Amino acid sequence: MNAIELSHVSTAKPVLLGDSLTELEVMRDVSLSVPEGEILALIGPSGSGKSTLLRMINRMEDPTSGRIFLFGSDIANLDVKELRRRVGMVSQTPALLPGDVADNIAYGPNLRGEPCNPGDYLEHVGLERELLRRPASALSVGQQQRMCIARALANHPDVLLLDEPTSALDRTASRNIVELILRLNEKLGLTVIIVTHVMEHAQALATRVAMLVGGSLIEQGPAVDFFESPATETGRKFLRGELAEDGR
Amino acid sequence: MDANSYIHISNLDLVIALLFIAISAAVSRWQRLGLERDMAVGTVRAFAQLLAVGFVLQQLFNVPRWHWVILALAIMTTVAAYNAVKRQTGAKHGLFAVMAAAIATGASITLILVIGIVLRVRPWYQPQYVIPIAGMVIGNCMTGAAxxxxxxxxxxxxxxxxxEAALALGAPAKEAASEAMRESLRAAMMPTINSMMTVGLVHLPGMMTGQMISGASPVDAVRYQIVVMLMIAAATAVTAMVAVFGALRAFFTPFHQLSARLELGEAWDAYVRKKSKH
Known part of the structure; x- marks a missing residue:
């Protein structure tokens, strides 16, 4: 079964160009599916719509046309809060909620009045239980990012969306996050969609790859195939690092 | 001098008072501030607006009718709501109703209490009490809402x-914005609380000075001022509460998403107008 499926998704956003307001097409007719338990790497030059695509899956934004399905149900018909519980999201830079580490991790379950043992999730992401009572802001950035992953896990999600989760981290911390994602995918069967600029990470993680350029889907398929021989000239150029932001 | 015979200001006195604007104009000319034109317009407007209001109020005071008083209150609230919207730095679309509801709620609750229970004005619509007190309450509500x-x-x-992190974990908009709402409420209520700290020491409120000039004893004037200050604190709190919840509906979509109006600022208004045309 497909955990996530996008069907002909397009979106335009109002943007300010100087003084005048124009609607900019950010995504054009994207259809894409992610089978349950797989890791999809979303790649492409910056400004190609990768983050927008992620944000549409948990309805932080809505497409102007097209439909998105979570395990076969149209997300427009799901309760937004329940959708977001099932689809966890971790942003580029760790976004801390007020309080200590335990408060952060238990935030989701607390909203619904469910019990939560924050220490367990801390262990899941390889952090010590002693950190529970520390203010979240006292952790290193790498630890904070792990905490954000633990926070998403405490909601028992089916899908995890990661928006360049390593871009604020050094090499060691990045490698640890990559290993953590692999472990969670294996242990929990989590479906993962990760936006990344680091091809090394995409290669280490992904079972599938989707490449966006200028809001259009250029390639999608098994990761092995893509990294061995991309189907398009644009894909080859991108892997060689020769693709400019506008896709030429 | 008895309580009713304070010094009246004649037309000639008003003309003499124009000397004051001449002094400001002289400063402006001397320092090349270029404010002379604005000063002239401001003076004319102040004269015209105040004389007109004075005339209207005089009619109201001469023939007190409850429906005229209500109409006056409605106009005051509308103008206040309009001004509260005008003071917004971001997009303004959809905020007028929020401001009007907030100011009307905050002002009417406190006015009913003060007129009905504290001062026990009988009949309740005596313009002499209702209009000045409502003016102060609505003015402060306007500032609080803005x-x-x-x-x-x-x-x-x-x-x-x-x-957005909170929303992404499944929090409803109200919960995700709770910290922001608390900060905003604090900011709206601080000016009133601060003025309670310094009232009488640094400034003498307009109403109190007015009462004393018209012959009331300072002790009486002070009693009124205490009631008014407490009333304003309550009115501001209620208004800010209603306004913050109302504005939340403008800043978030019904699907618990942050609205694009936050990024677009004033351009949002143009965008909404354009969209509704299609």
Whole structure:
């Protein structure tokens, strides 16, 4: 079964160009599916719509046309809060909620009045239980990012969306996050969609790859195939690092 | 001098008072501030507006009718709501109803209490009491409503990441914005609390001075002022509360998403107008 499926998704956003307001097409007719338990790497030059695509899956934004399905149900018909519980999201830079580490991790379950043992999730992401009572802001950035992953896990999600989760981290911390994602995918069967600029990470993680350029889907398929021989000239150029932001 | 015979200001006195504007104009000319034109317009407007209001109020006072008093209150509230919207730095679309509801709620609750229970004005619509007190309450509600919504806008912009992190975990908009709402409410209520700290020491409120000039004893004037200050504190709190919840509906979509109006600022108004045309 497909955990996530996008069907002909397009979106335009109002943007300010100087003084005048124009609607900019950010995504054009994207259809894409992610089978349950797989890791999809979303790649492409910056400004190609990768983050927008992620944000549409948990309805932080809505497409102007097209439909998105979570395990076969149209997300427009799901309760937004329940959708977001099932689809966890971790942003580029760790976004801390007020309080200590335990408060952060238990935030989701607390909203619904469910019990939560924050220490367990801390262990899941390889952090010590002693950190529970520390203010979240006292952790290193790498630890904070792990905490954000633990926070998403405490909601028992089916899908995890990661928006360049390593871009604020050094090499060691990045490698640890990559290993953590692999472990969670294996242990929990989590479906993962990760936006990344680091091809090394995409290669280490992904079972599938989707490449966006200028809001259009250029390639999608098994990761092995893509990294061995991309189907398009644009894909080859991108892997060689020769693709400019506008896709030429 | 008895209580009713304070010194009246004649037309000639008013003309003499124009000397004051001449002094400001002289400063402006001397320092090349270029404010002379604005000063002239301001003077004319102040004369015209105040004389007109004085005339209308005089009619109201001569023939007190409850429906005229209500109409006056409605006009005051409308103008206040319009001004509270005008003071917003971000997009303004959809905020007039929020401001009007907030100011009307905050002002009417406190006015009913003060007129009905504290002062026990009989009949309740005596313009001599209702109009000046309502003026002070509505004016402060306007400031409170304008402050709270402006602040909520900037807090949500500033805390965008945090708010979206909470939303992404399944929090409803109200919960995700709770920190921002608290900060905004605090900001809206601080001026009233601060003025309670310094009242009498630094400034003498207009109403109190007015009462004393018209012959009331300072002790009586002070009693009124205490009631008014407490009333304003309550009215501001209620208004800010209603405004912050109302504005939340403008800053978030019904699907618990941050609205694009936060990024677009004033351009949002043009965008909404364009969309509704299609």
């Amino acid at each position: 402050l709270v919504v402006n602040r909520l806008h900037s807090e949500l912009t500033l805390r965008r990441n945090q708010v």
